Amino acid sequence: MLKIFLCHSSGDKEDVRRLRTQLLSAGFQPWLDEEDILPGQDWDREIRRAIRACDLVLVCLSRASVTKTGYVQKEIRIVLDEADHQPEGTIYVIPARLENCEVPERLQRWHRVDLFKQDGYDRLLKSLAAVAATRGGVRYDGFYAKPASDPGFTEFLRFYPDGTVLDVTTSGSAEQITKWFHADQPDLGKGPYDIVGDRITFATTASYGTIEYDGTVREDGTELHLHTLSHINGHESDGVWRFVPVKLST
Template identity: 40%
Template sequence: MADNKIFFSYSRDNSEFVIELAKELREAGATIWLDQLDIKPGTRWDRSIEEALKSSNTLLVILSKSSVESHNVMDEVSYALEEGRTVVPVLLEECEIPFRLRRLQYADFTQGNEKGIQTLIKSLNLESDVANKLVDIAAEAESTKKADNKPKPAPEKPKEEPKSKAKADPIVAPLEEPKVVTHKPEPPKKTSTPPTPAKKSNSKIVPAILGALVVGALIYFVPKLMNGDEAAVTEDSSNVENTETPTISPPESGGTNTSITEEEPEEPAVDEASIAWKLAKEQNEIEGYLFYLNKYPDMDEARKMDFEGSIKALYSKEGYIQYSQSNGVSYFEKVYPQNTPSVPPIEGYLIKIDQSRNVKGGAYGTSGFNRRLGVLEKDDYAIIKEVIPSGTAYWVKISY
């Protein structure tokens, strides 16, 4: 098994365990390939993984809750099984083991690292010298890990020296500011002078005159009020009260005070869907057609035929690709038509690629399967032209 190349398939969530195990196997003398250790800077990641997978004899798949949900991991397992490679599962934590792996002998690391290494040696069928080195290296790494995990005694706190009482600072009395004394001028002394005796007034004459004037006024005005002047006064006051004040009403909104309203001519209705479709046709790109589909999904038959013909004209290359796994999980996102199931696929589906995949010259089991025509990158689109069942999985012929 010295020439046996071991390929690691795993989820990124388990990177710490995988890197440690890969280093231990490599140090013991096994030939391993791990993307995080062996892909050189500047090379394409997906191409390096594909070449390493093809040149490896054994696939070591790390099983965890996250890895069994990973499409990339399951793709690598499917490829290895289809190509007749040895697949060795490593159970890192309790999880639902995929059906296709349940009958394979696996290494169990859920009961501890020591037991996991022993079962891994049997599963990989390692040579005795490599197996012995691996046991020693793993044991040493485990003891080092336990030593590092031991709680360290807390450092003793230095004894605090008794603080000496601080000497009180001498109290310095604040300097008094000199007071400015201002001499206010003394007010002049009042001299008491005897009051001048007031002259005697004719106090009896003035009230007599005022009384005579009041009596005369009453004699003159009372008769007039009792006769016609009262009516005149009343008439004048009623005229004042009955006088209406003109009110000015503000003009209605719009700036004019006319009662005649001019009717504006109605504008013709705009067909927004037709304008949007015209713009999509002028642009002639998949993004424009999909924007129209999302905004106006309820197309009539004529527009629907035009839509399907327009997107088919965008893709001229043809090839084959695996559409779904044997458990029914699809590798693609179905975009059109809407409100139809993704599995099984149907001719005419517009699909969106969720991860980088190779386009083959034929379906699995045919002569063109080993010929690669190209690569569909993530978020590319393709149209299904033919559906090919492969057991419980599906392969499809596509234009892309």
């Protein structure tokens, strides 16, 4: 699960709380001081520890925060120091404007997201999904598919940042099925997945039965090699399959 540090000014707390709620609902793990620092803990130490532990940082900006002195400026300096240790090309710092305001010069090298615009949050989610795809070993921006055993039918897997995987065997393209492909569909298999190193295990259950998966995922997420054991409508079968990503074009 992608860990996101929410760097912000205390004056923007209400907006940041709403952002945290949205990110939690999307399956991410946002870190917010008032929720994640326990009474009696050293504030500065926990902030530094959280920044180091998180996968990326959202620096939330407003007209008030960019001119405010205080701890938020120190927090940004800590973030910038940590950013210097990230591999080149890594998405680690995302300036997130909560309203129309200037972006501080020291943050201008990173492309910002404008959360106050209509498409702002969707653009943020695309960036977070791209980061998550490099952290968890699987891709979240599309489906995995294996060669069809029956003409016209393909088995699809889709992984989500919250640790859930869905599967279905159906006809149609990934773009066509994504319109109805969600966890509430009774004909979809659903379950939690676990990744340790290059090992991935999960089991999906639907009204017709359960399929167990055990195999490996390439480090770049471009292939899954899975042994499957199916318990479908009272029948048991197994196989070894190669799944490859099908990136959505819509």
